[in-house]
Amino acid sequence: MNPTLHNIIAQNLKIPEGSLHFELVGGGSINETGRLTADGQNFFYKINNASKFPHLFQKEANALRYISSQKIIKAPGVLHCIETESEQVLILEWIKSGTKTHQFWKSFGSQLAALHSITNSHFGWEEQNYMGSIEQSNPWTEDWSSFFASQRLMPLAERCLQANLLTVKHHQKLEKVCDQLSAVFEPEPPALLHGDLWSGNFMCNDNEEPVLIDPAIYFGHRSIDLAMTTLFGGFDKAFYEAYHYYLPLPNNYQEQWKICNLYPLLIHLYLFGSSYRPQIEQTLSNFPV
Template sequence: MELFIRETLEKVNDTSTVRSIKPVSGGDINQSFYVETDHRPYFIKINEKVAGHFFQAEAEGLRLIKETGAIRVPEVFHYDCPVGAEKAALVMEWIEKGSPNVSPSLGKSLAHMHQHTSEKYGYGKPTFVGELNQQNEWCPTWTEYYRRYRLGGQLETGVAKGTISGRREERLNRLMDLVGAIIPEKPKASLLHGDLWGGNWMTSRKGDPVLIDPSTLYGDHAFELAFTELFGGFPSNFLDQYNAYFELPDDYQDTKPIYQLFYLLAHLNIFGEMYGSQVDRILKAYVG
């Protein structure tokens, strides 16, 4: 691994002495390392079992967020596009962490990021949610995109994996038919992080919020916020602060469960039946 890291650093024109290589915990998919050279410290992710666009999708998402100027992300220095079982790396800026889950401006910064928009919904190229491939196309309405590429994509994956069948499959199909009556057809198409749980943001040593590991798309900002409420890990005043800069829709509490459903389906398809009861509870609430 040390040799591969040294070869990767050459791709960013850093041939200085490597002072330290330390494994970093916290990721389930990649091997991650803190690497310090005479030139600077780096955060490097390595994998040899990912699709060719895996690190590219993350790097492009970080670039889009950075271009908004609304919130900090790690600078990307290099990413590989592997072929087959080739080992691949993503080389980024190392950001020193500050106090965990404390940021006076996360809500404000995210609200400003969400005000960068597109004329269409979706993303136009595949991304990932965890280890699951997320197909995306541009759609003229949010309802079409959410039905086809979010709920429909998880349904297809779940049927193939055997995690969605029987009454669960029947209910999900019925709910997909009702999507247009539950979520807005044409909300503002905000730039979304797409996988914003408590582990995908941090606070820098200076106290600035930092987003990591995006799965970007353009869609209803309520979709993003619903996920922030699913597993916790955000400041207690986060939603109030956000709402002061970008008001939540009046029907947010009504749409929140169907937006959380996508992430619960993804967790069901990745981790198994431990998320099944939550999925079933939401399906029953909507379709009986």
């Protein structure tokens, strides 16, 4: 680690520099992540380039604080967000892992339903943020179909087309999907979303409580979060049953989820290559040009 950055972290924690210990751990594809031990206390830290992903951690800190402020579902406490000319650092509460019991999954489902019950007059968010390393534009928009088409699907479709990861025909089919969004998504109030809710972005603490991490927060359609839980698996049946009990799913939820997952699949296609294209094509096959 940069010695200057080491010193800045010590100053922010008000702890002698010599008492800090940094241990790399997994948990991030774009960040250096690890455990910081200081005076017998553990913290989680992330480090990244300050110019490559401007204010990445400040936006994450804002989202974590906002989720925590709802007092519905836990998120790690934000201790410090530090930016220098070259680097940015986020220091968070260390979460001790627990066991994902049946009760954990029921609590998680009911708490996510409660989080989605926090509404707003418009879709979007108060600032741009990130989903992974991809910037998300979040202008306040009156209807979901317009927001999802113009701020999520088509910008990624354009990127993938320019990178030769999608063909013109793929792009035309995605436009066809956007034309039919209002028929698939019945009007619902904007829901407060985690925004990137796959199995790597939540934890179970030592009290067997769900904890949300790495949010890509905005007010959107709740199917965004629910769809993402299915993309890579890892969520128990009790989670969905509890969610449905408190906030019933629409009859066509499976169709909604497939369309919602086009967004993260396009991101993965753009970042990681053509292995994600067959899943996109499978959904697009229902929308002939």
